[in-house]
Amino acid sequence: MTRFILGRLVKSVFILLAILILNFFLIHAAPGDPAAVMAGEAGAADEKFLADLRAQFGLDQPLYVQLWIYLKGAVQLDLGFSFRQQMPVADLIWNRLPATLLLTGAAFVLSLVLGVIAGVAASARQGTWGDTVISTLALLFYATPLFWVALMAVVVFSVWLGWLPGFGFETIGAGYTGFARALDIGRHLILPATTLGLFFMAIYTRMTRASMLEVSRLDFVKTARAKGLRHGVIQRRHVLRNALLPVITLAGLQAGQVFGGAVLTETVFAWPGIGRLMFEAINQRDYNVILGVFFVSAAMVLLFNLITDVIYVFVDPRIRLTE
Amino acid sequence: MSLLSIRDLTIALPEGADRDHAARDISFDLAPGEILCIVGESGSGKSMSANAVMGLLPEGVTPVSGRIDFDGRDILGLSEKEMLALRGSRISMIFQEPLSALNPLMRIGAQIEEVFEAHGALSGAERHEQALRLLTEVGIPDPQVTIRAYPFQLSGGQRQRVMIAMALALEPDILIADEPTTALDVTTQAQILELIENLRRKRNMAVIFITHDFGVVADIADRVIVMQTGEIVETGSADEVLLHPQHPYTNALIEAIPRLTGDHSGGRGDTGEPVLSVEGLCKTFSTGSGKFFGKRRVVDAVQDASFHLYKGETIGIVGESGSGKSTLGRCIVRLLAPSKGRVLLEGEDIAHMPGAELRERRRRIQMIFQDPFSSLNPRSRVSRILTEGPIAYGATPGDARKRAGELLELVGLDASAMSRFPHEFSGGQRQRIGIARALALDPAIVIADEAVSALDVSIQAQVLDLLADLKARLNLSMLFITHDLRVAARICDRIIVMQKGRIIETGPADKVLRDPDTDYTRSLLDAIPGQDYERALAGAG
Numbered sequence: 001m002t003r004f005i006l007g008r009l010v011k012s013v014f015i016l017l018a019i020l021i022l023n024f025f026l027i028h029a030a031p032g033d034p035a036a037v038m039a040g041e042a043g044a045a046d047e048k049f050l051a052d053l054r055a056q057f058g059l060d061q062p063l064y065v066q067l068w069i070y071l072k073g074a075v076q077l078d079l080g081f082s083f084r085q086q087m088p089v090a091d092l093i094w095n096r097l098p099a100t101l102l103l104t105g106a107a108f109v110l111s112l113v114l115g116v117i118a119g120v121a122a123s124a125r126q127g128t129w130g131d132t133v134i135s136t137l138a139l140l141f142y143a144t145p146l147f148w149v150a151l152m153a154v155v156v157f158s159v160w161l162g163w164l165p166g167f168g169f170e171t172i173g174a175g176y177t178g179f180a181r182a183l184d185i186g187r188h189l190i191l192p193a194t195t196l197g198l199f200f201m202a203i204y205t206r207m208t209r210a211s212m213l214e215v216s217r218l219d220f221v222k223t224a225r226a227k228g229l230r231h232g233v234i235q236r237r238h239v240l241r242n243a244l245l246p247v248i249t250l251a252g253l254q255a256g257q258v259f260g261g262a263v264l265t266e267t268v269f270a271w272p273g274i275g276r277l278m279f280e281a282i283n284q285r286d287y288n289v290i291l292g293v294f295f296v297s298a299a300m301v302l303l304f305n306l307i308t309d310v311i312y313v314f315v316d317p318r319i320r321l322t323e
Numbered sequence: 324m325s326l327l328s329i330r331d332l333t334i335a336l337p338e339g340a341d342r343d344h345a346a347r348d349i350s351f352d353l354a355p356g357e358i359l360c361i362v363g364e365s366g367s368g369k370s371m372s373a374n375a376v377m378g379l380l381p382e383g384v385t386p387v388s389g390r391i392d393f394d395g396r397d398i399l400g401l402s403e404k405e406m407l408a409l410r411g412s413r414i415s416m417i418f419q420e421p422l423s424a425l426n427p428l429m430r431i432g433a434q435i436e437e438v439f440e441a442h443g444a445l446s447g448a449e450r451h452e453q454a455l456r457l458l459t460e461v462g463i464p465d466p467q468v469t470i471r472a473y474p475f476q477l478s479g480g481q482r483q484r485v486m487i488a489m490a491l492a493l494e495p496d497i498l499i500a501d502e503p504t505t506a507l508d509v510t511t512q513a514q515i516l517e518l519i520e521n522l523r524r525k526r527n528m529a530v531i532f533i534t535h536d537f538g539v540v541a542d543i544a545d546r547v548i549v550m551q552t553g554e555i556v557e558t559g560s561a562d563e564v565l566l567h568p569q570h571p572y573t574n575a576l577i578e579a580i581p582r583l584t585g586d587h588s589g590g591r592g593d594t595g596e597p598v599l600s601v602e603g604l605c606k607t608f609s610t611g612s613g614k615f616f617g618k619r620r621v622v623d624a625v626q627d628a629s630f631h632l633y634k635g636e637t638i639g640i641v642g643e644s645g646s647g648k649s650t651l652g653r654c655i656v657r658l659l660a661p662s663k664g665r666v667l668l669e670g671e672d673i674a675h676m677p678g679a680e681l682r683e684r685r686r687r688i689q690m691i692f693q694d695p696f697s698s699l700n701p702r703s704r705v706s707r708i709l710t711e712g713p714i715a716y717g718a719t720p721g722d723a724r725k726r727a728g729e730l731l732e733l734v735g736l737d738a739s740a741m742s743r744f745p746h747e748f749s750g751g752q753r754q755r756i757g758i759a760r761a762l763a764l765d766p767a768i769v770i771a772d773e774a775v776s777a778l779d780v781s782i783q784a785q786v787l788d789l790l791a792d793l794k795a796r797l798n799l800s801m802l803f804i805t806h807d808l809r810v811a812a813r814i815c816d817r818i819i820v821m822q823k824g825r826i827i828e829t830g831p832a833d834k835v836l837r838d839p840d841t842d843y844t845r846s847l848l849d850a851i852p853g854q855d856y857e858r859a860l861a862g863a864g
Contacts, residue, residue, distance in 0.1 A: 218423060219418060219420050219423040219424045220423060220424055220425050220426045220427070222379065222418065222424075223418065223424045223425065223426075223486070223489075224426070224437075225379055225410070226377060226379060226410060226411055226415060226416040226490075227410065227411035227415075227437060227438045227441050227489065228407045228408065228409070228410035228411030228412055228438070228441045228442060229407075229411075229437065229441045230407060230441070233441070237426075237429075237437075238426050238429075241426075241428050242426070242427070242428060315428065316427075316428060317427075317428065317430075317473040317475075318427060318473070318475050
């Protein structure tokens with residue numbers, strides 16, 4: 001087991017390095033650079049001013065030298081300096097990461113738990129109106145664009161009903177501490193997390209339903225029935241456990257996507273996470289920040305995949321014992 | 324005094340099925356300690372009748388009339404709750420596919436203990452102890468280890484033993500066994516049959532044994548019921564039914580059993596150049612790269628196999644599951660790359676031949692697969708299945724279609740089959756399509772990998788006849804891979820016996836089947852069901 005995880009970690013480091021290099025070239029392939037954007041914002045700028053800026057940022061060096069400097073830093077977790085924000089990139093990301101992790105984590109857990117429950121409920125009522133309602137809702141959430149759901153959620157629950165705050169991470173200036181603060185953040189979290197989670201919940205609902213129905217036709221379920229086990233026990237112990245395997249695989253792959261979906265949600269809800277940080281950085285050609293966010297997202301995706309594999313090893317003995 | 328009594332049971336199939344009733348007017352009795360065999364082909368309603376006793380009919384299939392009396396009550400009238408109390412405790416059941424009948428994610432021990440739990444019997448520690456005792460009783464080697472194992476770590480025969488242990492946990496009055504040995508090879512089958520027989524005697528348990536194999540019937544049955552398209556056509560003691568069958572359908576089923584005795588021409592002789600020579604063929608599988616992490620495991624699936632196949636000859640490659648016989652076949656057609664050795668096809672070594680050259684040779688050697696359901700592309704019409712190969716080798720579509728028509732006729736199918744999809748055919752018909760597909764490229768050699776193992780006996784007999792006929796007419800050479808010596812006896816000139824990846828015996832079919840050189844071959848022969856019966860029949864005839 002430890003050997004398995006170690007092996008995967010070593011592979012992950014190499015993949016991460018490859019992603020870093022790829023990202024670096026990708027970003028430099030785009031037209032424009034931070035110096036040009038800053039000069040443009042300054043209004044009047046001559047060639048000399050631009051050249052000075054570039055020299056200051058190290059942009060006048062050949063590309064491979066820039067790459068080398070960047071990689072050398074990245075290995076020591078130094079992701080460079082943001083000249084726009086006048087802060088080290090690592091600090092910027094470090095400040096924003098907890099908010100994003102909270103949002104994506106909450107959305108992910110919410111979508112998985114509710115999705116599986118809804119899927120099980122639908123499969124148990126296969127062919128009845130209950131099944132139809134759940135499946136239709138799932139299809140609806142699956143097909144509706146995320147940003148529209150986000151805006152509508154704000155309009156309905158925040159503007160019309162006034163139940164929940166429509167934007168921000170916490171009530172600014174309220175000075176809550178301890179439990180009261182956690183509660184305040186929780187209230188702010190509900191709308192963005194639900195919005196982000198709905199799409200994924202729809203996927204898990206459909207997946208769980210199909211998988212439950214498929215497994216319940218397998219031979220060992222008949223064996224369980226022949227033992228005289230009650231229906232509920234069969235569903236829980238024999239059907240659900242086996243039906244969850246494909247859902248876990250999918251969820252693991254999508255944990256990374258949830259992270260990506262956060263960019264949109266954070267922007268709409270003014271959530272101070274790294275998704276919004278990236279959005280702003282792209283507009284400003286803030287190379288180092290963009291690369292830093294890419295780096296952190298890639299690391300997250302790899303981490304989620306590793307966690308999925310470890311979970312899989314625990315739930316499926318066939319993998320555990322043949323590894 | 325009968326334990327179970329079924330009267331005029333009729334089971335309806337859902338609308339749109341190919342007939343109205345799975346079973347019609349079924350009546351029979353079961354006495355304590357009796358083994359009753361229900362015999363019939365697939366679709367005869369034998370499984371449905373047994374499942375009705377368990378209250379485990381598939382959705383949409385319902386008993387519409389009649390009664391099933393057990394223990395003074397009509398089972399059909401019981402509530403689901405009352406049925407739960409019976410299932411697994413008074414009446415239990417084992418199934419055909421031991422490989423899929425156990426939950427892959429649960430330990431063996433937990434699955435057995437679950438039976439006690441379902442019926443609220445014993446405490447936790449006692450359940451564990453009982454599970455151990457049961458595993459010992461059904462002859463699992465090393466029960467202390469097995470109880471902690473997962474199903475995928477056990478062989479098919481062992482899993483069937485676990486199923487039996489589970490079924491016996493609460494000492495049921497009736498054990499229903501639905502084709503429990505059909506998916507096992509002969510030696511394992513013989514062991515499982517012996518186990519069931521012993522348990523029956525020790526516990527005075529009644530057994531309903533469902534099978535399509537009269538050889539098995541002859542070995543264990545006290546009484547026999549023969550079913551055809553949902554109705555009982557014949558019933559009587561084992562001796563009556565087996566030796567003096569009254570109904571023509573029973574006769575046909577008995578006729579269809581492949582027999583060891585029979586005419587083996589075998590006299591092709593080792594004349595002329597062989598069409599295929601296998602020399603020192605080895606195939607090694609390894610898991611794990613062994614480079615980074617993880618231990619490297621090596622399995623020698625085939626070791627040093629050598630033989631010649633002559634023009635017009637059929638060689639049977641026989642062995643238990645895991646003996647390497649299928650791997651050998653796959654290496655010969657290069658579906659797998661051999662690790663070592665030579666495969667001379669009409670004088671040229673194809674064992675390590677590269678792409679284009681190999682492609683040209685490959686049409687000379689074609690394969691027929693075991694599973695007629697998964698070996699045909701479900702989205703292709705038969706015409707495409709049969710013409711794809713020849714067109715790939717340069718035939719014009721018109722010629723290929725004409726040839727496909729001839730082939731269908733050759734394998735005994737109507738020309739109208741061309742425009743239909745595989746799912747519209749029965750298993751036997753699909754296997755005929757598989758044969759036609761193999762012949763479409765005019766091969767010199769056909770390799771049949773368990774080509775009739777998935778078929779009912781009567782269909783099996785027809786397909787074997789067809790293969791024998793085609794072989795004679797087209798002067799084909801054939802490699803016939805099978806675990807069933809009776810099937811090999813019926814069609815092969817020579818037989819190769821494999822054990823643990825090695826060829827341990829080669830000889831004319833007659834010699835190998837009647838006077839084998841090795842103990843292993845003898846043990847395979849001894850395991851064939853129904854031998855006493857066959858001798859009795861021969862004596863009577």
